[in-house]
Amino acid sequence: MGKAWSVEAVAGRLGITTRTLHYYEEVGLIPPVQRTPGGHRMYDEATIARLEQILRLRDVLGYTLQEIRQVMDVEDVLQGYRAQLEAGVEPEVRMDILEHSIQLLETVVAHIDEKVERLEAMRQRYRERLARIEEKLAKHRKEVDEGE
Amino acid sequence: MGKAWSVEAVAGRLGITTRTLHYYEEVGLIPPVQRTPGGHRMYDEATIARLEQILRLRDVLGYTLQEIRQVMDVEDVLQGYRAQLEAGVEPEVRMDILEHSIQLLETVVAHIDEKVERLEAMRQRYRERLARIEEKLAKHRKEVDEGE
DNA sequence: TGAAAACCAAACGTCAACGTAAGGGTTTGT
DNA sequence: ACAAACCCTTACGTTGACGTTTGGTTTTCA
Numbered sequence: 001m002g003k004a005w006s007v008e009a010v011a012g013r014l015g016i017t018t019r020t021l022h023y024y025e026e027v028g029l030i031p032p033v034q035r036t037p038g039g040h041r042m043y044d045e046a047t048i049a050r051l052e053q054i055l056r057l058r059d060v061l062g063y064t065l066q067e068i069r070q071v072m073d074v075e076d077v078l079q080g081y082r083a084q085l086e087a088g089v090e091p092e093v094r095m096d097i098l099e100h101s102i103q104l105l106e107t108v109v110a111h112i113d114e115k116v117e118r119l120e121a122m123r124q125r126y127r128e129r130l131a132r133i134e135e136k137l138a139k140h141r142k143e144v145d146e147g148e
Numbered sequence: 149m150g151k152a153w154s155v156e157a158v159a160g161r162l163g164i165t166t167r168t169l170h171y172y173e174e175v176g177l178i179p180p181v182q183r184t185p186g187g188h189r190m191y192d193e194a195t196i197a198r199l200e201q202i203l204r205l206r207d208v209l210g211y212t213l214q215e216i217r218q219v220m221d222v223e224d225v226l227q228g229y230r231a232q233l234e235a236g237v238e239p240e241v242r243m244d245i246l247e248h249s250i251q252l253l254e255t256v257v258a259h260i261d262e263k264v265e266r267l268e269a270m271r272q273r274y275r276e277r278l279a280r281i282e283e284k285l286a287k288h289r290k291e292v293d294e295g296e
Numbered sequence: 297t298g299a300a301a302a303c304c305a306a307a308c309g310t311c312a313a314c315g316t317a318a319g320g321g322t323t324t325g326t
Numbered sequence: 327a328c329a330a331a332c333c334c335t336t337a338c339g340t341t342g343a344c345g346t347t348t349g350g351t352t353t354t355c356a
Contacts, residue, residue, distance in 0.1 A: 006323095006332080006333080007332090007333070008332070008333085017314080017315080018333085019313095019314060019315065019316085020313085020314065022334095022335095023313070023314060027313095036322080036323085036333095037322095038321075038322045038323075038333085038334090039321080039322075039333080039334060039335095040322065040323080040332080040333055040334075041333080041334090056270060060263075060266045060267060060269075060270055061210075061267070061270070062209075062210030064312075064313090065312075065313070066312090091288070091291075091292050094288060095285065095288060095289070095292075098281055098284060098285040098288065099285065101281050102278060102281055102282060102285065105274055105277060105278045105281070106278065108274050109271055109274050109275060109278065112267055112270060112271040112274070113271070115208075115267055116264055116267050116268065116271070118208045119208060119209070119260055119263055119264050119267070120264065121208075122204060122208055122209070122260060123257055123260045123261070123264070126253055126256055126257050126260070127257060129253055130250060130253045130254065130257065133246055133249050133250055133253070134250060136246060137243065137246040137247065137250065140239070140242060140243060140246065141243070143239075144239050144243075154302075154303080154353095155302085155303070155304095156302070156303085165344080165345080166302095166303085167343095167344060167345065167346085168343085168344065170304090170305090171343070171344060175343095184303095184352080184353085185352095186303085186304090186351075186352045186353075187303080187304060187305095187351080187352075188302080188303055188304075188351095188352065188353075189303085189304090212342075212343090213342075213343070214342090297355105297356100298355105298356100299354100299355100299356100300353100300354085300355090300356105301352100301353080301354075301355100302351100302352080302353070302354085303350105303351075303352065303353085304349105304350085304351070304352085305348105305349100305350095305351105306347105306348090306349100307346100307347085307348090308345105308346085308347080308348100309344105309345075309346070309347090310343100310344090310345070310346095311342100311343095311344095311345100312341100312342095312343100313340100313341095313342100314339105314340085314341095315338105315339075315340070315341095316337100316338085316339070316340090317336105317337090317338085317339090318335105318336090318337090318338105319334105319335095319336095320333105320334080320335095321332105321333080321334065321335100322331100322332075322333065322334085323330100323331080323332070323333085324328105324329100324330085324331075324332090325328105325329095325330085325331095326327100326328095326329095326330105
């Protein structure tokens with residue numbers, strides 16, 4: 001039996017507000033959360049892991065909730081595949097599933113790659129400016145050295 | 149005499165709307181644009197270059213306009229330094245300016261580095277999942293090969 | 297030179313992603 | 327067993343980053 005977390009506990013752990021947790025459930029980013037008989041939400045570790053992934057996509061990639069939903073849809077498909085595999089299925093179907101899963105993950109990685117490339121291009125621009133100024137400073141130091 | 153661009157021309161060139169150009173001026177992301185006697189805006193290349201940088205920050209780094217303003221403030225300081233250097237100034241002040249410029253640019257680069265690192269960590273997570281699935285697929289292929 | 301096309305400022309509209317407040321149940325510690 | 331702390335739903339509010347509309351002015355070019 002996995003431990004169950006209250007909204008506030010999860011919010012504290014993830015550094016977000018309870019409103020955000022409610023909202024993400026409301027818009028379907030996470031499936032309906034388990035409840036106590038009285039109606040209070042109980043979050044399990046799987047849901048928390050999903051939330052962590054959502055927050056990474058939000059904060060690291062800067063994705064909108066729509067884009068995040070697309071990624072999570074992929075996750076759900078993968079999860080479905082895993083379930084099918086567990087349930088046992090004919091070998092060819094099995095391979096199809098694995099290959100499709102690979103494809104899905106590769107597109108995600110490709111997106112990240114693209115983002116990294118653009119970032120590195122930007123960094124390069126700044127580095128070049130930096131190099132020019134450093135060069136200027138070095139030349140200047142030499143002049144001062146010799147001049148005095 | 150530099151060529152002057154109309155709002156629509158700039159918008160077309162940059163792939164944004166005229167509203168966005170007006171808005172960026174309104175909130176001070178770009179300085180007040182030159183006008184014709186009749187009051188129509190005329191953008192010069194320097195302003196367009198600044199706009200391009202703003203858009204890169206927005207689209208590549210996913211910065212909010214507030215964050216962008218911070219970066220542009222740095223740019224303005226650097227610009228001020230350049231102006232001072234052109235105007236001629238004592239050698240020690242000159243070196244101070246150059247060193248400060250370097251510092252500013254380095255913090256920007258550091259920010260980008262941090263972003264890249266986080267992205268690469270995410271990529272790594274996905275790659276590992278990918279590797280696990282590929283391994284499973286390979287094993288499965290072998291089984292099918294031998295089994296038949 | 298005159299009409300179509302472009303431009304202006306001002307102001308209200310919109311959408312995402314939550315924030316906040318109200319009114320009332322539920323859990324928990326003592 | 328009871329108050330404090332926590333949680334619920336509902337619903338309206340807010341902020342950023344523009345979109346859209348209006349009513350009038352300026353440019354352009356045939």
